[in-house]
Amino acid sequence: MAGSTHQSLNTVADELFDKYLLPKAALVVILAASLIGTVLSARLAGTGALALAVLKCSYFVSLGVLLGGLLWKHGFVRPADLGTGAAEYCAQMYDRFDRLAIAAVVILIPSTAIVLGFVYNSSRVNPLFRGVLGVLVIGLVVCTLVDVLRADPIEQRFRTVSGVAALGFAIAVVILTASAEVALVGRGLLAASVRAVHLLAFTVWVGGAVWNIFVAVPSGQAQPTVPVIRAAGEQLERFRWAVRFIIPTLVLTGIYQAVDALGTQPSTYFGTLVGQAVLTKVGLIALLMVIFLTCPMWRACSPIDGVCDLADLERSSPPAAPEEGGTDD
Numbered sequence: 001m002a003g004s005t006h007q008s009l010n011t012v013a014d015e016l017f018d019k020y021l022l023p024k025a026a027l028v029v030i031l032a033a034s035l036i037g038t039v040l041s042a043r044l045a046g047t048g049a050l051a052l053a054v055l056k057c058s059y060f061v062s063l064g065v066l067l068g069g070l071l072w073k074h075g076f077v078r079p080a081d082l083g084t085g086a087a088e089y090c091a092q093m094y095d096r097f098d099r100l101a102i103a104a105v106v107i108l109i110p111s112t113a114i115v116l117g118f119v120y121n122s123s124r125v126n127p128l129f130r131g132v133l134g135v136l137v138i139g140l141v142v143c144t145l146v147d148v149l150r151a152d153p154i155e156q157r158f159r160t161v162s163g164v165a166a167l168g169f170a171i172a173v174v175i176l177t178a179s180a181e182v183a184l185v186g187r188g189l190l191a192a193s194v195r196a197v198h199l200l201a202f203t204v205w206v207g208g209a210v211w212n213i214f215v216a217v218p219s220g221q222a223q224p225t226v227p228v229i230r231a232a233g234e235q236l237e238r239f240r241w242a243v244r245f246i247i248p249t250l251v252l253t254g255i256y257q258a259v260d261a262l263g264t265q266p267s268t269y270f271g272t273l274v275g276q277a278v279l280t281k282v283g284l285i286a287l288l289m290v291i292f293l294t295c296p297m298w299r300a301c302s303p304i305d306g307v308c309d310l311a312d313l314e315r316s317s318p319p320a321a322p323e324e325g326g327t328d329d
């Protein structure tokens with residue numbers, strides 16, 4: 001009996017932690033779609049060299065790792081998780097993310113300098129605006145480092161002032177970056193808002209995918225206990241909800257930008273390189289949708305399908321005894 005409970009627990013753990021080939025494939029597709037996005041944007045704005053577009057992509061990805069990761073750290077992980085015996089798991093996740101965040105900062109600093117110095121160094125982008133963007137990036141770097149370098153007990157690392165401020169700075173940096181991009185092609189407020197939403201959706205997605213693969217899964221694999229699986233499943237479910245909004249948001253804002261820049265003539269899309277880049281992005285988001293719907297790990301947690309790993313877990317394990325002093329979110 002004890003053996004079968006142990007086995008089904010392991011099965012749940014495998015479902016949750018081991019079937020992550022598809023999420024890894026999704027991350028590669030997200031990165032490919034972003035690179036095509038920055039190349040496309042550079043072509044449309046006439047800001048040139050492929051190397052600069054690649055560098056801008058690394059600027060966006062490092063921003064995304066920080067924004068999406070901070071959102072998971074201070075949003076999807078909840079204080080309630082600590083009251084269910086998953087404190088050590090959360091501490092491990094924090095340590096892993098903190099190391100990743102430092103790496104992201106190391107990439108963000110030089111890529112910001114290059115983006116500000118070579119891409120936005122145009123008469124169309126107000127120098128004051130560039131200065132504000134630089135100051136916001138400095139705010140993001142400082143707050144992130146204060147947040148990740150603190151050695152406090154895990155309970156005091158949730159929703160810290162520095163962490164929430166870093167998240168605020170990251171959002172502001174993405175919005176201002178979108179405005180700078182749109183200023184390069186002389187468009188107005190609506191175009192800037194649409195680009196900001198496109199970029200925010202992308203950064204939340206890439207950062208969340210990186211957290212899931214490089215932070216949540218290895219930490220969970222190290223200790224697949226019932227409270228850990230339960231906490232991990234709940235956090236993953238919160239991210240899945242975010243992805244349900246991110247996919248249609250990227251499609252709608254992407255199509256708006258494509259029509260705004262290239263019009264609606266099919267020949268433009270099939271007959272030019274930029275048009276084919278847009279079509280490739282449509283193909284990539286379709287692939288991401290297929291991955292999202294068919295990925296066993298994600299589907300297993302879906303309330304839409306009615307099949308849920310957490311429900312399996314409840315069946316295979318006795319209900320957790322209520323813990324004293326557990327906090328709610």
Ligand code: HEM
Binds near residue numbers: 056
């Ligand atoms: C239906 C799907 C999509 C379409 C039609 C689309 C369309 C576009 C267009 C037209 C641009 C260039 C905007 C301009 O410079 O005027 C762009 C930029 C971009 N897109 Fe998408 N996109 C789609 C999906 C995605 C996905 C799935 C991602 C990543 C998860 C993504 C990330 C980006 C990024 C990072 C940029 C660069 C923005 C910049 O350099 O300022 N897009 N997209």
